[in-house]
Amino acid sequence: MKRSLIPLAALGAATVLSASIAPAWAYFTDTSSATGGIRIYVEPTTTIEETYGERTKHVVVKNIGNNNVSVYARARVYASEAVDISGSGWSGPDSDGWYYFDDPVECGKATNELTVKLTFPEGAIEDDPYNVVVIYESTPVQYHEDGTPYADWDYILDNGTAEGGN
Amino acid sequence: MLKKFFSSPVVSGIALALAVGLILFGGINGVQAAPRIVSADYRAEVVLTNIETALVENDGIAEGEEDLLGMERFRKPNGIDAEGHGFKIGYTYDEKLSVRNVGTIPQYVRVSVYKYWQTADGKRVDLSPELIKLGFVTDGGWTIDEAASTRERTVLYYATPIEPGEDTTLFMNTLTIDPAVVTAVAELTDGTEGYKYEGVDFKIKATVDAVQTHNANDAMMSAWGRTN
Numbered sequence: 556m557k558r559s560l561i562p563l564a565a566l567g568a569a570t571v572l573s574a575s576i577a578p579a580w581a582y583f584t585d586t587s588s589a590t591g592g593i594r595i596y597v598e599p600t601t602t603i604e605e606t607y608g609e610r611t612k613h614v615v616v617k618n619i620g621n622n623n624v625s626v627y628a629r630a631r632v633y634a635s636e637a638v639d640i641s642g643s644g645w646s647g648p649d650s651d652g653w654y655y656f657d658d659p660v661e662c663g664k665a666t667n668e669l670t671v672k673l674t675f676p677e678g679a680i681e682d683d684p685y686n687v688v689v690i691y692e693s694t695p696v697q698y699h700e701d702g703t704p705y706a707d708w709d710y711i712l713d714n715g716t717a718e719g720g721n
Numbered sequence: 722m723l724k725k726f727f728s729s730p731v732v733s734g735i736a737l738a739l740a741v742g743l744i745l746f747g748g749i750n751g752v753q754a755a756p757r758i759v760s761a762d763y764r765a766e767v768v769l770t771n772i773e774t775a776l777v778e779n780d781g782i783a784e785g786e787e788d789l790l791g792m793e794r795f796r797k798p799n800g801i802d803a804e805g806h807g808f809k810i811g812y813t814y815d816e817k818l819s820v821r822n823v824g825t826i827p828q829y830v831r832v833s834v835y836k837y838w839q840t841a842d843g844k845r846v847d848l849s850p851e852l853i854k855l856g857f858v859t860d861g862g863w864t865i866d867e868a869a870s871t872r873e874r875t876v877l878y879y880a881t882p883i884e885p886g887e888d889t890t891l892f893m894n895t896l897t898i899d900p901a902v903v904t905a906v907a908e909l910t911d912g913t914e915g916y917k918y919e920g921v922d923f924k925i926k927a928t929v930d931a932v933q934t935h936n937a938n939d940a941m942m943s944a945w946g947r948t949n
Contacts (some may be wrong), residue, residue, distance in 0.1 A: 569921075573757065576724050581770075581943070582827065582932060582933050582936070582939070582940035582943050582944060583770070583771050583772040583828075583932065583933035584930070584931060584932050584933070584940070585772045585773070585774045585824065585828075585930075585931045586929065586930050586931070587773075587774050587775050587776055587784055587928070587929045587931075588776070588784070588785075588926060588927065588928040588929070589776050589778070589783035589784050589785060589788045589789040589926070589927055590785075590786050590787065590788070590789055590924065590925070590926040590927075591783075591787055591788060591789030591790035591791060591795075591920040591924070591925060592787075592789075592790060592839065592923055592924035592925065593790055593796070593801065593805040593808055593922065593923060594804060594808075594920060594921070594922045595805060595808055595810065595898060595902065595918055595920075595921060595922075595923060596805070596806070596808075596919060596920065597810065597902055597903045597918055597919050598915075598916045598919045619761035623806040628932070649880035661754065678926060695810070695903045697810055697811045697900040698809045698812035698900075699808060699811065699812075700811070700812065700813035700897060701813070702809065702812050702813075706786055707900065707903075707904070709904075711816045
């Protein structure tokens, strides 16, 4: 090798070698990360149960779900005769004709009883035909930002009917 | 006569022997002498600098998979069990997130917060991340980078450097799942209707990036592709 090329070769070698030094000049950095999540349940499962005796229908709406979704329930009565409707915790009828159970119903629990008592016309006998239909609807409990529960009846997610009569 | 004396083989041999003796015993003397010239003790400390950052959730450090929204920091205090039962749709939960400098040098930080829906089969891109409502705080030094943010990701920068051991102000303080998830119904493959969000996990991921404050602009450009 010519003597004049030696410095040039040394410079080339230094350039190649110094390429691997670059990471040592990098800046101080760090990264930290965390992940998490929560499963949500929205599907309500409700049913209506009724018993009848002494011209009175007794109705409860049960939350039979097992996913911890509480519900609000409401009921409406259609009868061929005059009826007297009442029940602890129930209010109504509202202008829309529905009776509302005021408190959320948790899973495995039921509303208080809604009683529908028929008032027969004078002279009616035991075998006279009559018909009473109770329909119900439920909607999952939702919460305002401050934690207050509320029902949004624009979204009916479960409903059913209980019929009875002679 | 002197010349003849030094050129004598006997003299040369004696001189060689003396030289070898001097080297050997002189060396030993030197070693033996060493302890007598030890100076007083001098101590020096080397401090290794390191940069280390941590995400703080409700006053505790959160790091790794499934550590955010965990039992001790989020679920138990809010009456939510391990499976998510007890979570209230629509309620605004406290979810306070900030950044702590757990290293030894000052640092600038940015955070990227992701929100999405997921099932066992993976990410559900058909479900709306907008229904996971996160309350970001931008009046305490944090700024949202709108250009880098998407419907799933929000990127925030903290304007001032954090000293070792210090926390930033909160960059997020609330979490709400929009009640619209309750009313979202879709047709299933069997023709019936089902609840789109039933049994789906909402997920949050927060990533903190820290850079040194020395030559901060160059460091940020190198690490983040932009300055603070």
